[in-house]
Amino acid sequence: MSTSLEGRTVVVTGGGQGLGRAYAQRVAADGGTAVIADINTESGEKVAAEITEAGGNARFHYLDVGDQASCRAFAEFVDREFGSLHGLVNNAAIFSTIVMRPFWEIPVEEWDRLMAVNLRGPFLLTTALLPALRLGGDSSIVNVSSDAVWLGRAGYLHYTASKGGVTGMTYSMARELGGDGIRVNAISPGPTYTEVPRGTVSAAQKEAMHAAQALHRDAGPEDMVGVVAFLLSDDSRFITGQVLSVSGGLLHR
Template identity: 60%
Template sequence: MSYTDLASKVIVVTGAAQGIGLAYARRLVDEGATVVLADRATDSVEKAAAALNENGNQGKAIAHAIDVASANSCAELAESLTKEFGRVDGLVNNAAIFSTITMKPFWEISTDEWDRLMEVNLKGPWLLTTALLPLLRASAGASIINIGSDAVAMGRQGYLHYVASKGGVAGMTFSMSHELGEFGIRVNTLSPGPVYTEVSRDTVSAPQKEAMMARQALHRTAGPDDMTSLAAFLLSDESSYITGQTISVNGGLVHR
């Protein structure tokens, strides 16, 4: 399904150099949107944007370096977008410390690891949303997607700082939606179950992968493209009455 109104939108996707963030960006460019791929992995994000533009897609991809945990870096992106577009219609707060996590019991997580992960995963979406707020308010009806995780609903072990950060994201979404409703800005959490991307990671062992798939209603694993339809819908005007929600995409693994 195609959401034709996306073609007129300027949408920022953070953490878009790889993985699911790149898939969101690809889908939105395919829909004709102007997509700002923002990531701290500068080289990869530039290559990713160039590849999207080369593929003859309808929209446009623009790379931008950012550290979402830095207020100054978020302000730089806002300044550049103010000059170039004067508005932002969509924001996907997807950047997170995730695939680089080493699983361990929570009592072995160092305070430095905890703090850095929280700065990126929880403070980052707040910082960037705040920096882009004047631009989001300048849109006719902006939509924000905060990326959560169904690891929260599953009580997953081995990365408590990550689970806590994503629980915070869902709570932040609901309150943000109430503070931003008066400006016509919607805010939702897209909460993926386990998604297997091109990036290898240690956060799911082979037996855990099998066990989770067996528990699902749909007995297949998810790839990044399984997440993109909901993102496109939530960013389009077709979802104009949906806000404050946490929506899972997990093949029936858990129920919220």
């Protein structure tokens, strides 16, 4: 167990499964308190229980990041239970359930819901949690973008556009919050596989991704969590406004 996040409270959205679960577990393993925010109460509570049973500190609270009232209620919970906040991982996103299709076949309702979660969500929640982050002092926000932006990945236009927005948001947030001592960075993963099923990825597509990477293997949560933990910790205290590609050398730009 590391102590790099000792005494710190960190919110992880989408913490009930997949990479969010792994980020929350790492926060607790590094000595912090993981505040798990998820729209799925059952899975979120399960992850919080897993962490506490392992000797870590975790709490769960329901959150729909795409809903402003839900974000404000969550911020009230944080203020009531913790007062200040030291970190925020804007991880929640719609992705694994997306059906790949040409952009002209994407239903507008699907576009709107995905944008509400993937792009409006980080904006709404960060805004709601700003008072607590300012109180935390030297707080760190980690947004989750995607290397799909740089690839121009076909079949996922709304997802790619949403993550492009997250990237731009990261740069602007870093400029606007630097005066408060709040750092804002993003990680940009390549294809990453967790316990969450990915029915739209064929064996041939997976093989093609391996071939495009400098490291010819699958990426898993263990390849992402250390980078997020680094960006949340004082080890990165003079890094802000950066997007770190964590994709096994998928891109050369």
